[in-house]
Amino acid sequence: MRLTTRTNLALRTLMVCAVNTDRLVRKQDVACVINASENHLAQVINKLAQEGFITTQRGRHGGFSLNRAASSIGVGEVFRAFEADLPLIECFSEGNTCPLKDHCRMGKHLKRAVDAFYGALDDLYLSDLTDCNDGLERLLQLEGPNLPQQCQPGSHKPVTAEAA
Template identity: 40%
Template structure:
């Protein structure tokens, strides 16, 4: 899920986080039943092994519950109204540094006098403030539910 397009160094959400958001949206649209990793893998054409890593992190972070055994599967750990998109992105992303100077090991010669780090830091805060206002339930509109239910019936 690219947030800004164009230049390769533009800010973006990693594929790992994109898949996490897809999983959560899918689970929210199927709240009435348990969903398997295999089902999600097939619906979104995502590698099952990659999806396992995503789901395990979602479970560790308290977004998803995994029930083992026959008849087991996945479900949201709490209602979609209580899951902020910003929280998901923060917990799934491993590196939110927009530029080198965000790292302690920055070797940029301008770091001591440059004001860009502050500007970009404020932009990142605004980005998350915006995402924090959006619950998972708000990104799951009626057309999304309809699309996912059609996909569920597809051969």
Template identity: 40%
Template sequence: MRLTRFSDYALRLLIYVASRPDQRTTIADAAEAYGISRNHLMKVANRLSQAGLLKPSRGRTGGLALGRPAAAISLGDVLRATEPDFALVGCMAGEGCAAAEFCRLPQAFDVALAAFLEAADRQCLADFLLPPEFDRQLTPT
């Protein structure tokens, strides 16, 4: 299984924001810190905001804050909000297969995916916060 770059960027952005609980984070700061396109990160932030994981605010003192405490945002929450689908094989995505009537692979992958998401739900954003000394390296000057 491989997650999309979109999910990777979402996790990075959430970690970046959560590492600064007393300040707003701008897309520009996070994009510069991680070397990610601002436009792409804007799309990520929009999706996370729609899912309630980020809270944006506009204006001179605007930026991004977490939509709820880091301990209340599970890795599973992020993945469900950012992964377009979890079709691990073509037939799970509706692609035709000559053996579909007899094949048990989709059921096996459904069980594996459920276990994966269950494990992801046990991890929260707070588990992944950067130590302050490393975080200072990411802060743009």
């Protein structure tokens, strides 16, 4: 099983929010620290907001933050929100045209495997990934009251106002 880039970016974005609970984070700063395209990240942020994982605030001093505690955001829930519409294989799609579909027994086994995959993630929460994780915190901590607009060349860390 391979997860989509959107799911990967969603989890990374939520981790940035969990590390920076004392502030609104901005799309460009998240894109910088997680090495992502701002355009792709915008779609992910929109979906995270629609699903109720984050709240957004528009405007010059806008950004987004977790909508609820990291300890109540299940990783399985996040993955389902981003992966549920994408069938693992043709068997799971509405437009299944496989000539074996009426007699193949593999579909039920794959369904059980996918359910087990999500089930294993249901016991994992965002806080399990971020709490007491100093290395992750150092990587994802956003600095300063006026967050930077750009990254240092060759680095995913934002440029501070003094360094710019």
